[in-house]
Amino acid sequence: MVQAVQRAVQILRELASTGPRLGVTELADRLGVAKPTVHALLRTLEAEGLVVQDRDSSKYQLGPDLVSLGNAYLDTQELRTRSLTWADQLATRAGEAVWVAVLTGDHVLVVHHAFRPEGAVQILEVGASIPWNTCALGKAIVAFAPAAEREALLATQQAVLTGASITDPRELARQLEEILRTGYAIEDQESAIGDAGIAAPVFDRSGEVVGAIGIVGPVERLLAETARQDLAVAVRETARNLSRDLGAPRGSSRRAIA
Structure with missing residues (x-):
């Protein structure tokens, strides 16, 4: 070095x-x-x-000049390039903003942001870096990551962004097992008070998880009993379609993509 x-x-x-x-x-x-x-x-x-x-x-x-370097990275990010259409379709279907992210160290990096369809003022979040344990995107990726990587991330000190952020490795491990079973992750005000997220993992042609796609928005809309399940289905279907667009073979997620 x-x-x-x-x-x-x-x-x-x-x-x-x-x-x-x-x-x-x-x-x-x-x-x-x-x-x-x-x-x-x-x-x-x-x-x-x-x-x-x-x-x-x-x-x-x-x-x-760092902006140019960052944009060059985004332009060569295949997940971002392939996700543009799928993210827009999901935003229209769900009526919420959609983020696409990759895991970098113990944070997720937002590489694409599709605005929610309504015309209210929205802030572009591309480039945002969020601790993996505080967001649905991060938990969706880590749940399907190789066992050694998952265990290493669980063994580190977890970030705290709100009073709802989960730091107990046993509780996080339990959530990751649930994500493996259902194929999607939930975030309930763990990175920002009042916000929630629902995300699912995305896989590439090698069958490995390369990122996640998910919706973000007010907790009262995303996690309401009448909407939560339908939104989870929409996110999971979009992640499956995006994965196949990246060349992922059937069964890549072992449970979510098949």
Whole structure:
């Protein structure tokens, strides 16, 4: 591993998670690296457009060229490309917003967001990163992940975003078993108060889980007794169709896609 590259990445992550602006001294303290080293790395990142320096405070923040890199990643993400039509159809059918996500570490990254059909103002959530244990998308993916990966994620300290976030590994394991049985996951105000989600896993041509697709919206609409089951069926059917569009063989999910 190249140490300079690793430290440069750590700087970008610190600015992304702790920013928006940090000075050389703050970054040096966070990384445990000498200030001249951090300053040299920042100057290099600045020259490449990955960070910019605020003129008034002399502190650094993320640069505009990161947007191009992020968009390039999304453009090459086959799951996102294949999901565009299916997500729009699900949003129309459910009358709710639809997110498509992949697992990165212990978070899910939203790679596509189809707005709900109504004309109210909505915020694009592409690029949002959410702890896996707090959302239906994350639980749908982890439930069908390889056993070693699933156990490793259950063994780590779980994130807390609301009072409803689940951190008990035994309860999470129980939920994952239920997801394996039903083929879909439920989120009940675990990442944001008042919001809920219903998601199902998506598989590729190798038969491995590559992400999830799901609806998000107000808990009173998604989890109402009269709507919950119908929405779950719609999400699961869409995930099955998207999986087959990606070339997934029948039976990939062992229980949900067959």
